[in-house]
Amino acid sequence: MSSENHSYDYLIIGAGIIGLALALKLKKKRPNALVLIIEKEKDIARHQSGRNSGVLHAGFYYSANSLKARFSVSGLKEMKTFCRENNLPLNECGKLVVAKNEEELKTLHELKARGNKNGAQVELIDIKEAKEIEPRVKSFEKALYSPATATIDPLAVCGAIKERALKLGVALKTATAFIDCRGGNIKTSSGTFSAGTVINCAGLYCDRIARKFGFGLDYAVIPFKGLYLKYTKNKSDIKTNIYPVPDLRNPFLGVHFTKMVDGTIKIGPTAIPVLSRENYRALENLALDEFVQSLVLEGKLFVTNKFNFRSLAFQEIKKFSKKHMISLALELVDALDEKGFTEYSTPGIRATLINKRSLELVKDFVVEGDSKSVHVLNAVSPGFTCSFPFADYIIENYL
Numbered sequence: 001m002s003s004e005n006h007s008y009d010y011l012i013i014g015a016g017i018i019g020l021a022l023a024l025k026l027k028k029k030r031p032n033a034l035v036l037i038i039e040k041e042k043d044i045a046r047h048q049s050g051r052n053s054g055v056l057h058a059g060f061y062y063s064a065n066s067l068k069a070r071f072s073v074s075g076l077k078e079m080k081t082f083c084r085e086n087n088l089p090l091n092e093c094g095k096l097v098v099a100k101n102e103e104e105l106k107t108l109h110e111l112k113a114r115g116n117k118n119g120a121q122v123e124l125i126d127i128k129e130a131k132e133i134e135p136r137v138k139s140f141e142k143a144l145y146s147p148a149t150a151t152i153d154p155l156a157v158c159g160a161i162k163e164r165a166l167k168l169g170v171a172l173k174t175a176t177a178f179i180d181c182r183g184g185n186i187k188t189s190s191g192t193f194s195a196g197t198v199i200n201c202a203g204l205y206c207d208r209i210a211r212k213f214g215f216g217l218d219y220a221v222i223p224f225k226g227l228y229l230k231y232t233k234n235k236s237d238i239k240t241n242i243y244p245v246p247d248l249r250n251p252f253l254g255v256h257f258t259k260m261v262d263g264t265i266k267i268g269p270t271a272i273p274v275l276s277r278e279n280y281r282a283l284e285n286l287a288l289d290e291f292v293q294s295l296v297l298e299g300k301l302f303v304t305n306k307f308n309f310r311s312l313a314f315q316e317i318k319k320f321s322k323k324h325m326i327s328l329a330l331e332l333v334d335a336l337d338e339k340g341f342t343e344y345s346t347p348g349i350r351a352t353l354i355n356k357r358s359l360e361l362v363k364d365f366v367v368e369g370d371s372k373s374v375h376v377l378n379a380v381s382p383g384f385t386c387s388f389p390f391a392d393y394i395i396e397n398y399l
């Protein structure tokens, strides 16, 4: 089905981890299919996939019937194997989740139960054992230990997937933005393509693109900004990932320590509601239409206080203060030099989906579509971890 590289069986919008993993899996399963990825940026993984914590999550946060639970355990294993096979860095340093009080200890038990149901290896350990893993850690009576949690270099992983996909014959056109669709014809900033099926993996813009195909009508993306602070004093003061007990009503995990793939230490990310989807710094990429849409939606959330949005917003906005963010991290550990946090590292913005009717945050991945177009609508964390099995699922169920 090819005429001068303008006609494809599958046209994937977006070269983040989801679009790339999908292209690789599609080409492996259907070697004769013509697969094209279009990406509006000059290079791959410029947004969420290149701006995240780089943690491979073990799968104990998510309720048992969710897609996140289904894909995390196998996704983590598959991603570790991919890193080993491609000589990509992998830091298998594990993770501790720590409690501040009796109430949070109950949530640790709940997380352990979820982990057991989901097939994730997790243990409740006492403080002495926790301190053997991380001498500085603080917790109330017990801590939850996940030995399988690891960190990777997200850009290196995306780069390796791209290379493997290109070798198999996937076509990639960067600096090519999707603009509109007319039947099977896809108008982009680099010309028009025809496609049997379009797969929308456009991250922060997935809702807008879905709407052009008549899908995702109940949803809108709300951008939440994740800021990180680097601990530059040394690499040795923290030995593992350390997380607080999260508020299970929302999908964010709280300010935590990430032990990066190269051993460096960072804290974050925040989850600050913002008004523009790619507004990483000051006035960069501010878009008026997004600003107005987010203002209206976030205004509604503020007034109705759905999923406790008002206190979430107040708590998160305070984290624009470096001092406050450091103080939250220091609640998880003893005797760490607060002056060691010297600079911000690359921020990310999450494409969190909200149901416009119920005004609830959508927690699980969402896919909608028909034989002509498929839309990945809520590939939020742990989307990176889940990307390979998530791609299999899309192919088996939608393509």
Ligand SMILES: Cc1cc2nc3c(=O)[nH]c(=O)nc-3n(C[C@H](O)[C@H](O)[C@H](O)COP(=O)(O)OP(=O)(O)OC[C@H]3O[C@@H](n4cnc5c(N)ncnc54)[C@H](O)[C@@H]3O)c2cc1C
Binding pocket: 013, 014, 015, 016, 017, 018, 019, 038, 039, 040, 041, 044, 045, 046, 047, 048, 049, 050, 051, 052, 053, 054, 055, 056, 057, 176, 177, 178, 179, 201, 202, 203, 204, 205, 225, 226, 269, 347, 348, 349, 350, 351, 379, 380, 381, 382, 383, 384, 385, 386
């Ligand atoms: C701060 C933060 C921390 C996170 N931490 C983790 C973690 O530790 N572990 C984990 O598993 N997950 C984590 N995640 C989640 C993970 O990063 C995402 O689930 C994943 O990257 C989503 O990938 P994606 O391909 O859907 O989106 P993206 O990476 O955003 O890719 C979408 C692509 O579509 C392109 N695009 C958009 N519009 C158009 C258009 N009109 N035409 C052409 N191209 C277009 C964009 O330029 C972009 O490259 C985190 C996310 C954030 C933001």
